Amino acid sequence: METTNTLDSAVLDVRNISVSFGGVKPVQNVSFTIKENSFTSVIGPNGAGKTSLFNLLSGMNKVDSGEIIFRGEAIQSIHAHKIAQKGLVRTFQGAKIIRRLTVAENLMMAVQGNPGDNLMGFLNPRARKSFEAKAREEAMRRLDQVGLTKFADEYAGILSGGQRKLLDLSRALMADPKMLLLDEPFAGVNPTLVEKLLTVLAALRKEQSITFLLIEHDLETVMNISDRVIVMADGKIIADGLPNSIYENDLVIDAYLGSRRKDA
Numbered sequence: 001m002e003t004t005n006t007l008d009s010a011v012l013d014v015r016n017i018s019v020s021f022g023g024v025k026p027v028q029n030v031s032f033t034i035k036e037n038s039f040t041s042v043i044g045p046n047g048a049g050k051t052s053l054f055n056l057l058s059g060m061n062k063v064d065s066g067e068i069i070f071r072g073e074a075i076q077s078i079h080a081h082k083i084a085q086k087g088l089v090r091t092f093q094g095a096k097i098i099r100r101l102t103v104a105e106n107l108m109m110a111v112q113g114n115p116g117d118n119l120m121g122f123l124n125p126r127a128r129k130s131f132e133a134k135a136r137e138e139a140m141r142r143l144d145q146v147g148l149t150k151f152a153d154e155y156a157g158i159l160s161g162g163q164r165k166l167l168d169l170s171r172a173l174m175a176d177p178k179m180l181l182l183d184e185p186f187a188g189v190n191p192t193l194v195e196k197l198l199t200v201l202a203a204l205r206k207e208q209s210i211t212f213l214l215i216e217h218d219l220e221t222v223m224n225i226s227d228r229v230i231v232m233a234d235g236k237i238i239a240d241g242l243p244n245s246i247y248e249n250d251l252v253i254d255a256y257l258g259s260r261r262k263d264a
């Protein structure tokens, strides 16, 4: 196991990673270090490479070059499932839920090692029942954390866009993450629910010592919760610092705020 000797409190150390698809270079020579239990937001215009960065960190795509060190271990060549098991867990832009399962069942699906998955377990209904009871208990605990308890036995399809984001977050929590990568958890969520989500995230950080890396379009939304903001444009980091310093950065105003004005 490789260890980081320079930064003891680093939970994630991204070293000069790049990826390209044909002529497109979504992530180019990106480096940054994330401290344990910190809250960092990644902002940037459409197509900046934010989701591509998360795809690399979570192992869904592999880097062409560079290293990703998570808790002292190089993970850039490891399978996505294994990375999640190590505690680096992501959510997806556009929460994926199964509409025709209940909210609780959606979470129970996320539990590893269902004995019904193999023949021995299938033939042993008692083992399966006990597994299901435990999975249900865990699902209910996670739903309580995000305030969705009352929807536990409703079909997930009835949830609003914002409530789906909460369900997606609670599903990520089922993996007992050390670090969460959240891809636009506030997109399409009404302001009241955004406030609620922010409170939930702050509580998770405090009570479970989770480290956060969160993608968001709007700097204002993450201003208060973030210790640090990383700004991406055209596959590169163009600014990295305290939330306040980002407002005054000329590169950010040109690349990021400029393109947002065009969007409007």
Ligand SMILES: Nc1ncnc2c1ncn2[C@@H]1O[C@H](COP(=O)(O)OP(=O)(O)OP(=O)(O)O)[C@@H](O)[C@H]1O
Pocket: 021, 024, 025, 026, 044, 045, 046, 047, 048, 049, 050, 051, 052, 053, 093
């Ligand atoms: N697998 C892929 N194959 C080809 N091009 C890709 C692939 N993944 C990402 N890209 C391209 O990389 C660029 C960055 O896309 P990415 O989704 O990372 O941006 P983003 O910052 O998340 O944007 P948004 O804010 O719209 O979600 C885009 O030009 C995209 O088309």
Ligand SMILES: [Mg+2]
Pocket: 050, 051, 052, 093
């Ligand atoms: Mg994206």
